[in-house]
Amino acid sequence: MGNALLQYATVLMLTIFVGIEIIAKVPSILHTPLMSGSNAIHGVILVGAMLVLGSSNTTLETVLGFLAVILATLNVVGGFVVTDRMLEMFKAKPRTTAAKKDEVAS
Amino acid sequence: MSRGTLIDLLYLVSATTFILALKGLGSPKRARLGNGIAAVGMLIAVVATFFKQVDGHNLHHVALILIAMAIGIVVAVPTARYVRMTAMPQLVAIFNGVGGGAASLVSITEFVHIHSTHPATYVTLEVLLGVLIGTVSFSGSAIAYAKLQELMTGRPVTYPGQQVINAILGAAGLVLIIIILVTGQTGLLWVLLALAFVLGIAFVLPIGGADVPVLISLLNSFTGLAVAASGFTLGSNLLIVAGTLVGASGILLTRLMSKAMGRSLSNVLFSAFGSVITASGGTGADARPVRSGSPEDAAVLLSFASRVVIIPGYGLAVAQAQHVLRELGEELESKGIEVFYAIHPVAGRMPGHMNVLLAEANVPYEQLMELDEANSELQTADVALVVGANDTVNPAAKDDKTSPIYGMPIINADLAENVLFLKRSMRPGFAGIENELLYNPKTTLIFGDAKDTLTKIVAAVKAS
Numbered sequence A: 001m002g003n004a005l006l007q008y009a010t011v012l013m014l015t016i017f018v019g020i021e022i023i024a025k026v027p028s029i030l031h032t033p034l035m036s037g038s039n040a041i042h043g044v045i046l047v048g049a050m051l052v053l054g055s056s057n058t059t060l061e062t063v064l065g066f067l068a069v070i071l072a073t074l075n076v077v078g079g080f081v082v083t084d085r086m087l088e089m090f091k092a093k094p095r096t097t098a099a100k101k102d103e104v105a106s
Numbered sequence B: 001m002s003r004g005t006l007i008d009l010l011y012l013v014s015a016t017t018f019i020l021a022l023k024g025l026g027s028p029k030r031a032r033l034g035n036g037i038a039a040v041g042m043l044i045a046v047v048a049t050f051f052k053q054v055d056g057h058n059l060h061h062v063a064l065i066l067i068a069m070a071i072g073i074v075v076a077v078p079t080a081r082y083v084r085m086t087a088m089p090q091l092v093a094i095f096n097g098v099g100g101g102a103a104s105l106v107s108i109t110e111f112v113h114i115h116s117t118h119p120a121t122y123v124t125l126e127v128l129l130g131v132l133i134g135t136v137s138f139s140g141s142a143i144a145y146a147k148l149q150e151l152m153t154g155r156p157v158t159y160p161g162q163q164v165i166n167a168i169l170g171a172a173g174l175v176l177i178i179i180i181l182v183t184g185q186t187g188l189l190w191v192l193l194a195l196a197f198v199l200g201i202a203f204v205l206p207i208g209g210a211d212v213p214v215l216i217s218l219l220n221s222f223t224g225l226a227v228a229a230s231g232f233t234l235g236s237n238l239l240i241v242a243g244t245l246v247g248a249s250g251i252l253l254t255r256l257m258s259k260a261m262g263r264s265l266s267n268v269l270f271s272a273f274g275s276v277i278t279a280s281g282g283t284g285a286d287a288r289p290v291r292s293g294s295p296e297d298a299a300v301l302l303s304f305a306s307r308v309v310i311i312p313g314y315g316l317a318v319a320q321a322q323h324v325l326r327e328l329g330e331e332l333e334s335k336g337i338e339v340f341y342a343i344h345p346v347a348g349r350m351p352g353h354m355n356v357l358l359a360e361a362n363v364p365y366e367q368l369m370e371l372d373e374a375n376s377e378l379q380t381a382d383v384a385l386v387v388g389a390n391d392t393v394n395p396a397a398k399d400d401k402t403s404p405i406y407g408m409p410i411i412n413a414d415l416a417e418n419v420l421f422l423k424r425s426m427r428p429g430f431a432g433i434e435n436e437l438l439y440n441p442k443t444t445l446i447f448g449d450a451k452d453t454l455t456k457i458v459a460a461v462k463a464s
Helices: A002-023 A028-054 A059-088 A096-105 B003-024 B031-050 B062-082 B085-117 B121-148 B162-183 B186-204 B209-234 B237-260 B265-270 B295-303 B314-318 B322-334 B353-360 B371-378 B450-463
Strands: B307-312 B338-343 B368-370 B383-387 B418-423 B443-447
Touching: A002 B003, A002 B209, A002 B237, A028 A059, A028 B003, A028 B031, A028 B062, A028 B085, A028 B209, A028 B237, A028 B353, A028 B368, A059 B031, A059 B062, A059 B085, B003 B031, B003 B237, B062 B085, B085 B121, B085 B186, B085 B209, B085 B314, B085 B353, B121 B162, B121 B186, B121 B209, B162 B186, B209 B237, B209 B265, B237 B265, B295 B322, B295 B383, B295 B418, B295 B443, B295 B450, B307 B322, B307 B353, B307 B371, B314 B322, B314 B353, B314 B450, B322 B338, B322 B353, B322 B450, B338 B353, B338 B371, B368 B371, B418 B450
Parallel strands: B307 B338, B307 B383, B338 B368, B383 B418, B418 B443
Antiparallel strands: none
C-alpha cells in the first residue's frame, strides 16, 4: 500500500517537471489552442468515470457515475473538436493576395 | 502477458501521446498533428478501459456507459463545431467546467464505493482534495462562462469585505478537510461539496473584463489537479500523468498570460481590476475635443499611404468585420500599398484569439506581426488603422503611472504618421480606462459600427 503511494508520488513529481518544461517555449499566438488542447487532455477523467460507473454497487454510485461519464465525455469530445477547429485556421493559406501584389508590381 | 498488464501498457502509450501532444501544440507547424495524436491516445485509453477488470470482475453497466457517452457526444460535437469563433473562450470555459465536475463526481463516487471498508487517511485526503478542487473549477467555470456569454455583467462584481469573506470561505474549506480527516465524519463530505461550490463562485465574481481568460487558464489547471487527485484515489497512473501535466503546464501558461498583460497573477486574481472606471481622470475628460472624420476621409488617407498597419481588437470580432477588413487589406495591396496586421498578445479575449479570427477570414499568415515586430514597423508606417482595439493601444500603459494598465506592453499606434481610430462611441474599452490616443492630434476618429464603416471605406477606396 505504502509502496503504491510512493510510486504515484514519484510519477506526480516527475510529471510536474515535464509539464513545466514542455510549455516553457510556446509562442503567444498558440496560448489559446494550447489551453484548449490541455483542456481536452484532462478529459481523460473519462477513464476514471468509466471505472467508477463500471464498478458501482448501489443506485447512488450508478447515478453519480452515469453523470460523471456524461460530463467527462463532453469534456473530451468538445475539447478535441474545438482545438482542432482552432488549429485548422493556422494552416498555411495559398498566397492569393501576394500573387495579386506581384501582378501589380510587374 | 496478462490482460491487466496489456491494458496498463496501453495506458502508458496513451500517457506518452499526451506529452507529445502538448509538445506539438507549442509549435505552429505541428500543433494540429499534436492535437490529433492526443485524440488517438485518448481513444486507445477509453477502448482499453472497456476490457479492464475492477475488483476481480469485468465492468458492469457497459450499456449505461455507452448511453452516457452517446449523450455526451451528441451534445458536444454540434456545440463545438458550430459555435462562432468569437464565442471560443466561453466554450473552453464550459468544457473545462464539466471536466472539473466529472473529476469531482468520480472522487465522490469512489468514496461512496470504498466507504464501507474504512479507507486509509490518505485516501480520504485524496478524495477531499479532488472534490474541493474539481467543484471549485466547475462552479468557477460556470460563472466565467456566464460573464463571457454576457448572461451577467462582464465587469468585476464586488461587495464590502469580499476578500475577507473569500479568505474565510477558503480557510473554512481547509478546516473542514482537517475535521473530516481527524474525526472520520465522512458525512461532512457533502458540506465540503457545497462549500466548494460557493467558493468557486465567490472566487470568480470579482474577476472581470480582460482578466477572465487568464482565470479560465487557471481553472483549467485546477481541473488537471482534480483529475490527478482522482488518479491517486483510483490508483491510475494515466490519470495522475495527464492531470498533473495539465495542472503544471496550466499554471505556467496562466503566468505567461498575465505577463503578456504586464501584471502579476495575484494582481489579476485579487485586485478586482477595472471595477472603478477611471475614477482618477474621468471627470471633464469627455469635454475635450476630438477630431472625427467620415469613411471617405479615411479612404483618401489610406489610398495615399505607402505603408498601412492594421491594429485589430476584439471589437472587430464583435462586429463580425474581419472579412471586410481582409477585403480592405487586399484592396490596398492591389494599389501597391504595404499592409500589415499588428497583433497584440491579448487582442481578442484570449492570447492568440485574434490570430484565429483573422486566419478564419483568410488573412495571409505572413501579414500578421507580433508586438515587437509591429512596433518597429510602425515607426515607418503612414497610417495605423485601429479597428475595435482600445486598451492595447492605450499610451497610458507607458506614461501614466496611476493607470491600472501601467506596464502592459502596448502597440505604439501613435508612432505612425496618422492614426485612424474606428470606434463605436467614446466609451472606454474592456478594461474600462480612458484612452489618451483618442485625443492625440494625429488621430482621426471614425464613429460607427466597424463593419459598416469598413464597408464604406472599401467602397471609397475602390472608387478612388
